[in-house]
Amino acid sequence: MKALLVFEYRRGKLTEANLELLSFASGLGAQRSGVLVGEEALLPAFEGRLYLGDIAKCKEYDPELHAEIVLQATQQENPDYIVFIHSSYGWDLAPRVAAKLKIAQVSEITGLSDGKFEVGCCNGKMRRLVRPGTPKAVLTLQEGAFPFAGKSEGTPEVETLVPAGTGSGLEFAGYEEAEKRGIDLANAEVIVSAGRGVGKKENIPAIAELARRLKGELGASRPVVDAGWVEHYRQVGATGQVVSPKLYVACGISGAMQHLIGMRNSEFIVAVNKDKDAPISEVADVMVIADVMPFVAALTEKLRK
Amino acid sequence: MKILVCVKQVPDMASKFKPNAANVWFDETDLAFRMNEYDEYAVEEAIRLKEQLDSGSADLVVLSIGPSRVVEAVKKALAMGCDRGVHIRDDESYLKDPWQIASLVAAYAKGEHFDIVFTGMQSLDRGSAQVGPTLAEALGYSCVTTVIGFSLEGGVITAKRELEGGAKGVIRLKLPAVITCQLGLNTPRYPTLPNIMKARKKEIAVFEVAELGVENPRTVTERFFAPVKKGCGLVLEGEAAALAGKVVEILKQSTIVLRGQP
Numbered sequence: 279m280k281a282l283l284v285f286e287y288r289r290g291k292l293t294e295a296n297l298e299l300l301s302f303a304s305g306l307g308a309q310r311s312g313v314l315v316g317e318e319a320l321l322p323a324f325e326g327r328l329y330l331g332d333i334a335k336c337k338e339y340d341p342e343l344h345a346e347i348v349l350q351a352t353q354q355e356n357p358d359y360i361v362f363i364h365s366s367y368g369w370d371l372a373p374r375v376a377a378k379l380k381i382a383q384v385s386e387i388t389g390l391s392d393g394k395f396e397v398g399c400c401n402g403k404m405r406r407l408v409r410p411g412t413p414k415a416v417l418t419l420q421e422g423a424f425p426f427a428g429k430s431e432g433t434p435e436v437e438t439l440v441p442a443g444t445g446s447g448l449e450f451a452g453y454e455e456a457e458k459r460g461i462d463l464a465n466a467e468v469i470v471s472a473g474r475g476v477g478k479k480e481n482i483p484a485i486a487e488l489a490r491r492l493k494g495e496l497g498a499s500r501p502v503v504d505a506g507w508v509e510h511y512r513q514v515g516a517t518g519q520v521v522s523p524k525l526y527v528a529c530g531i532s533g534a535m536q537h538l539i540g541m542r543n544s545e546f547i548v549a550v551n552k553d554k555d556a557p558i559s560e561v562a563d564v565m566v567i568a569d570v571m572p573f574v575a576a577l578t579e580k581l582r583k
Numbered sequence: 584m585k586i587l588v589c590v591k592q593v594p595d596m597a598s599k600f601k602p603n604a605a606n607v608w609f610d611e612t613d614l615a616f617r618m619n620e621y622d623e624y625a626v627e628e629a630i631r632l633k634e635q636l637d638s639g640s641a642d643l644v645v646l647s648i649g650p651s652r653v654v655e656a657v658k659k660a661l662a663m664g665c666d667r668g669v670h671i672r673d674d675e676s677y678l679k680d681p682w683q684i685a686s687l688v689a690a691y692a693k694g695e696h697f698d699i700v701f702t703g704m705q706s707l708d709r710g711s712a713q714v715g716p717t718l719a720e721a722l723g724y725s726c727v728t729t730v731i732g733f734s735l736e737g738g739v740i741t742a743k744r745e746l747e748g749g750a751k752g753v754i755r756l757k758l759p760a761v762i763t764c765q766l767g768l769n770t771p772r773y774p775t776l777p778n779i780m781k782a783r784k785k786e787i788a789v790f791e792v793a794e795l796g797v798e799n800p801r802t803v804t805e806r807f808f809a810p811v812k813k814g815c816g817l818v819l820e821g822e823a824a825a826l827a828g829k830v831v832e833i834l835k836q837s838t839i840v841l842r843g844q845p
Contacts (some may be wrong), residue, residue, distance in 0.1 A: 369704075412801050467840070546837055566819050
């Protein structure tokens with residue numbers, strides 16, 4: 279079995295999740311090769327063939343050109359699986375590659391089971407066991423599902439590919455930075471985060487008060503930030519900050535993958551939620567099943583004493 | 584300008600999910616359905632574009648695939664401000680994979696020559712994030728996914744893609760295009776009562792799946808199940824004050840957070 283791993287390069291760096299592609303290929307027992315749109319001076323460490331498309335020629339974001347490089351590598355390598363990370367890069371590019379090859383795509387794989395794939399559904403609450411219905415398939419891996427232990431070593435054998443097409447007609451006009459002002463949650467020892475389950479903006483001060491009582495900082499999940507209840511610089515998650523405090527208290531956060539990516543490496547996690555089956559329960563050390571606000575009030579009161 | 588917005592109806596994610604008889608998806612009994620949250624942003628953005636273009640010159644169609652219950656989602660979009668609805672009737676839409684769903688939309692949309700298609704970046708229940716880009720491939724349209732900023736000026740779209748860490752990629756592209764919408768793109772409006780009344784008169788065209796033609800699936804779901812809990816976390820239930828007491832004790836024992844306190 280052969281797996282073609284689609285490595286990811288962004289803004290002068292290889293992303294850390296690339297290692298998970300290697301870990302997945304090992305789990306599958308697949309012979310691996312890689313494809314990267316990036317630069318020759320910065321290659322992923324592994325033994326095998328690496329097809330390289332030049333970032334200057336393919337641009338940082340041009341899905342047609344990137345897809346073309348992946349298709350060229352596919353043609354040469356004839357892999358059973360073409361594997362992406364389920365990231366903003368992977369979920370954008372993978373369906374285009376699958377459509378062009380007229381093959382199956384299995385999205386956001388969380389595990390392997392007898393050569394079939396477990397994928398998340400129902401906002402992370404449930405799973406499906408899926409198999410491709412075509413001989414070859416495009417796969418995307420949930421970030422964090424195939425952690426790589428240790429350090430990857432080796433030097434790939436590089437084969438340079440050049441796109442023949444003219445691209446998507448999209449123009450990549452650059453990056454806009456995330457808001458930098460405010461506090462760096464990464465340094466906080468304690469974070470108490472508010473999720474949609476706190477109910478309304480007027481309840482945020484009570485969560486902030488609990489954070490103060492625990493000598494910590496207020497954090498928030500994405501919907502709460504989108505609703506304008508809490509500033510963006512306090513957002514914890516894939517598109518906010520990735521944190522690992524000594525204590526993380528999740529108040530009314532169901533635990534969408536976007537949030538879990540940002541906090542699952544916290545040392546100790548207390549989650550308060552009405553729903554016993556909320557996906558946050560998968561990472562919580564203590565799951566408090568309760569109405570959020572009365573519990574927060576009671577806990578704040580206990581800490582005041 | 585012709586605008587299409589594709590919406591899905593999904594269950595409330597706080598529900599308890601049980602496998603259906605075939606054990607490949609959830610049993611719908613007792614579930615309350617609503618418009619997929621990502622699609623609400625798509626509907627709002629489509630309406631804003633129509634308003635910007637001056638309502639008279641835009642034709643805004645909302646489409647949904649599924650059993651008769653999905654008409655509620657179509658009606659909501661009509662009450663928000665879409666002009667007309669399309670219901671692709673399919674009692675077995677839950678068995679279709681993203682490729683089949685995208686192909687059904689494409690079969691309808693091909694003859695309609697839409698200039699722009701909005702949809703959510705993914706559904707909350709299936710969550711494949713495939714339908715938008717797959718539809719774009721089928722129609723031969725440009726596509727930008729995970730959009731949290733959108734404008735159209737002089738025939739050129741400027742879209743901002745959300746990236747990891749909070750940065751955005753800025754993309755310019757021409758029509759026709761498929762845009763998949765991320766949460767936070769805008770603030771979806773609530774339908775007002777007069778608009779709900781007005782929406783009752785709006786047309787909803789019905790298509791049968793057989794008329795449009797169904798592709799063969801490319802993936803097979805073998806089983807639907809709850810994940811095995813990895814951590815053996817402690818579950819506490821009871822009255823708030825008692826729970827708070829227990830949590831304080833646990834924090835004292837298991838973390839350094841309350842060290843030094845009596």
